[in-house]
Amino acid sequence: MQTRRDFLQKLGASAAGLPLLPYLSEQAGAAPYDGPVLRVAIMGLGGYGTRVAEAMQACKMAKLVGVVSGTPAKIEAWKTKYGIPDKNCYSYENFDKIKDNPDIDAVYVITPNGLHREHVIRTAKAGKHAICEKPMAVNAKEGQEMVDACKKAGVKLLVGYRMHFEPHTVEIIRMRKAGEFGKIQFFQGLSGFKIGDPTQWRLNKKLAGGGSMMDIGVYSINGSRYMVGEDPIWVTAQETKTDPVKFKEGVDETITFQLGFPSGVTASCLSTYAFNYLDRFYLVGEKGFAELNPSTGYGPIRGRTHKGELNQPVVTHQTLQMDSMAGIILQGKEAPVPVDGEEGVKDLKIIDAIYEAARSGKKVEIRL
Incomplete structure (x- = not known):
């Protein structure tokens, strides 16, 4: 089996020995980051969700603190690997309860395209910022509904344009x-x-x-x-x-x-x-x-x-993406190209x- 992610991973295999430069301003000599951190739950613990989780270990402004999955075995594995507490673990059935969890700021939706609309709208209704993998939905009508739902809820919606x-x-x-x-x-x-x-x-x-x-x-x-x-x-x-x-x-x-x-x-x-x-x-x-x-x-x-x-500089894309998105959500920063x-x-x-x-x-x- 080969997916896009397998293909792109092979293209990047030669980067394995290169230095990790997750946060360019710090590498340029700036003082270590000492500010607010975006606390993120990942929804969808497949191949790309795993890649994002690994990259986030090097983030300065974003931290993986929660998971959402329909597979209990994956939740258990991630809890152990990333030190995620039980209270920050959700299934798709009880996910809406995340609205009562003050320790999660944002949900990164990394589920199949056809589920993005439902999952982002549920995230917005729970009062959490949404980051959604691309394409954002399966058509423009669904995408606009997602934008409208996030605006109505007063939360940000960002797309994974690394x-x-x-x-x-x-x-x-x-x-x-x-x-x-x-x-x-x-x-x-x-x-x-x-x-x-x-x-x-x-x-x-x-x-x-x-x-x-x-x-x-x-x-x-x-x-x-x-x-x-x-x-x-x-x-x-x-x-x-x-x-x-x-x-x-x-x-x-x-x-x-x-x-x-x-x-x-x-x-x-x-x-x-x-x-x-x-x-x-x-x-x-x-x-x-x-x-x-x-x-x-x-x-x-x-x-x-x-x-x-x-x-x-050679960077880990998802590390830089998540740190940059934390800056957008927490500090009102702007991306070089809108996301x-x-x-x-x-x-x-x-x-x-x-x-x-x-x-x-x-x-x-x-x-x-």
């Missing part, structure tokens, strides 16, 4: 904003891997909301926006399916899509579950270019521009439009 904090990515965004590439002209985003086990939830329409587009393709969608610095206004798309048994109705195998932006920039992107070695962003401007390859793997990200190789629920809804509107374009064969207008 790349919005990754140093190589942030440096290219800085260069683009500074005009170092000149007028942007073109973007290419390639995101894909060959998926394994046909029984996994990512190939279940109800749980995943689709196929590769709802898993790996969202990286190229979101990446096109932060690399170009604009939001798209139209899309065309084409779907290819070579294995209709594995990729049933509503579960996309491969989609190529083209985005148009207000300035005239175009983007050519690909999302696939059919083949490997696709993790590359390429940006072209009148004065230069930028490339990230790998562009979204767990690390190390590698980049170069017309000025040479990028040598930004709020509205950002998540924009990506979902684009995904909805991509599916419509692939189905109809027509150019579809995007209104964000």
Whole structure:
């Protein structure tokens, strides 16, 4: 079996011997952090939940203090490994009681896409801040309902856009904003891997909301926006399916899509579950270019521009993400690129439009 997380983990395997730089300001010589800490419960103790939990051990501003799972054996294992008290452990059935627990500030929802809406809304009603893995929901309507619920409850909703904090990515965004590439002209985003086990939830329409587009393709969608610095206004798309048994109705195998932006920039992107070695962003401007390859793997990200190789710090993405999100929630800080629920809804509107374009064969207008 191979999932996106297995694939991205292999891309980052060579980072194992590199120094951990979880909090850049401290590594730069700032005094050790001595301020409020975001106390987090993780909902969904699968592969990625485990990765986040491990990364959080190095956080300065965020701490893993609770778990939510439907598997008692996992709860017991996490209690022992991470020192989580019984009172901070919940099942999906009794989760709503978390509202009476003052020792948990936020819940990180890392369950299948089709469950995000329910779990985030329950989190909001319990009065806890919500961090939700991407894609935030299975369509824009559900995503907006999540945003509205969190606003009504007076809690924050953040989306797990770890790349919005990754140093190589942030440096290219800085260069683009500074005009170092000149007028942007073109973007290419390639995101894909060959998926394994046909029984996994990512190939279940109800749980995943689709196929590769709802898993790996969202990286190229979101990446096109932060690399170009604009939001798209139209899309065309084409779907290819070579294995209709594995990729049933509503579960996309491969989609190529083209985005148009207000300035005239175009983007050519690909999302696939059919083949490997696709993790590359390429940006072209009148004065230069930028490339990230790998562009979204767990690390190390590698980049170069017309000025040479990028040598930004190598970080554990989830450690930096969680510390940064703690700063957003507790101190009102801003992310280099937004990570709020509205950002998540924009990506979902684009995904909805991509599916419509692939189905109809027509150019579809995007209104964000």
